[in-house]
Amino acid sequence: MLTAVSPTDRKVDSHNRLPQVETLVSDQEISRRLLSIRSSWTVAERIERRREAERRFSELLNALTAA
Helix, strand or coil: CCCCCCHHHHHHHHHHHCCCCCCCCCHHHHHHHHHHHHCCCCHHHHHHHHHHHHHHHHHHHHHHHHC
């Protein structure tokens, strides 16, 4: 099967090969967003998230010491 390629297709293709410019988020912006999200959590959600974090941390330590 043959596919016709027009000159505009080549321009799009070469444009897609250019590296993307990513904007890095500052630590301050990450902290601001995190605090904004956390402020909407209920006390029960905070407790549950803390327990889950402690469980995961414990599993990580166990995996690291077992290796």
